[in-house]
Amino acid sequence: MKISQLGEFALIDALKQYAPVSKSVIRGIGDDAAVLPYSKSEYLLFTTDMLAEGTHFTRRMSPQGIGHKALACSISDIAAMGGCPTFAVVSIGVPKNLPVPFIKDIYKGMERTARAFNVSIVGGDTIKTDKIIINIALLGLVEKKYLTTREGAGPRDWIFVTGPLGGSLKSGRHLIFFPRVPQARFLVENFKPSAMMDISDGLSGDLNHILKASRVGARLDHASIPRHKGASLSQALNDGEDFELLFTLSPAKARALMDWQAKARSFYFYPIGTITADVKEKINSKSFAHF
């Protein structure tokens, strides 16, 4: 059997099968970031993202945008756990014939984003490859009381997203999105979501991850799903690379959030559906397939 017949999630399951995990690991493979011991009050978060020329970007795109995206994907993973990013290491595979300014501009894009989110870049590796490959591994910290995973969504919880969806790749937004760290921190500090993740592969597929981890179902109100200008419902449901946060709140907290945002103007959160007890109520998904 070839990789193309197996699919990405089966590959991740295979890695999980062969991944030794000590008792000190609070959460290993299967969420936006791993959760590891750190201090009495905090957990260490650890995530990795690989981007490849031809799959995630092309040389005709802005190199600063590519550098930004590589780091921002990982920052988004840390935000999805309720945490703040801290330290990153960067591996880059570069083709021999690549003009030096292109790679420097990738670094510059990373630098700007790192500064914006107080991330220190503390290490790296540089190797020769046929196409540009970027891997970022990122650490973060989260107070134990604020840790939010994909588990924990309960029946009757409301489902929210942090912003409009669809058409990220086509519009070029995937190169300039701003990871939702402030929103995530606001939420965990004030409304403690029951579950949270970032939308990287598409709302429908990613919501199914929450449903599976939390052993629940969901009903979406299609008319309520916020869409980017020009994006169809199907694009809002299935396009990847939006990096908005998807989270659930108990009915009481959901109503409190709606009350708060009727008055406040700092953030807006969009209610798009509800969690149900019926695990068979999955979301029809045509999300991004990596293979």
Added chain:
Amino acid sequence: MKISQLGEFALIDALKQYAPVSKSVIRGIGDDAAVLPYSKSEYLLFTTDMLAEGTHFTRRMSPQGIGHKALACSISDIAAMGGCPTFAVVSIGVPKNLPVPFIKDIYKGMERTARAFNVSIVGGDTIKTDKIIINIALLGLVEKKYLTTREGAGPRDWIFVTGPLGGSLKSGRHLIFFPRVPQARFLVENFKPSAMMDISDGLSGDLNHILKASRVGARLDHASIPRHKGASLSQALNDGEDFELLFTLSPAKARALMDWQAKARSFYFYPIGTITADVKEKINSKSFAHF
């Protein structure tokens, strides 16, 4: 200018130039691993290594060996700082047409090595690429008193290596080497090396990194450099991928180590030269150039 004219170290310097670093970073880019705050008595170590098909391995090699090597390179970096490895995240780029057993065997090789060194694999990313790419980011811990960097080698210190050198790639040893964690821990606990690193690019070039960081020179006793069977002096000096440790000890500690190993049989450390005060005494190097 193209990457091929610039060279790897200039690329790393470029990354360093664009790497924001907060005050909490104890040591950023420029050693085997970054040194970060952790607890009252320990530092967190953080390193990343990328391996590419065609550059570091081919499909004709043992996939389990490839998986082993990918993780063992990073474990070696943690050992070089005096620490113990703890948690890893694994990113893999896989071609569509790759047979699934090949990738599972890469995972199996990693798993075995992870178990041997008490490393937990806690996360991963899987993407589509044209050639196989593996990135491992690894954390470790080191007691503050045992941290050993590339700085600190002083005039008259003895230079040691942990084992014979040369011909690692040709012999296939690069797929089965055993990272020198036990030796590193024995050294930091008993003899506190003044500087240490692992030999990944070749003895000559890597020793120059210690000389530069410590602002000293060195003289090697060529006849004392231990070589693998069939390896020439030039290969022992310049071949990469041996992953032995290179370290320096004050004259008193060096003599104590020699006395110890005249009786003991657990490890053997090879004295190969001395540090000098003359920074102009660099080592002639034909070490592995990545571009």
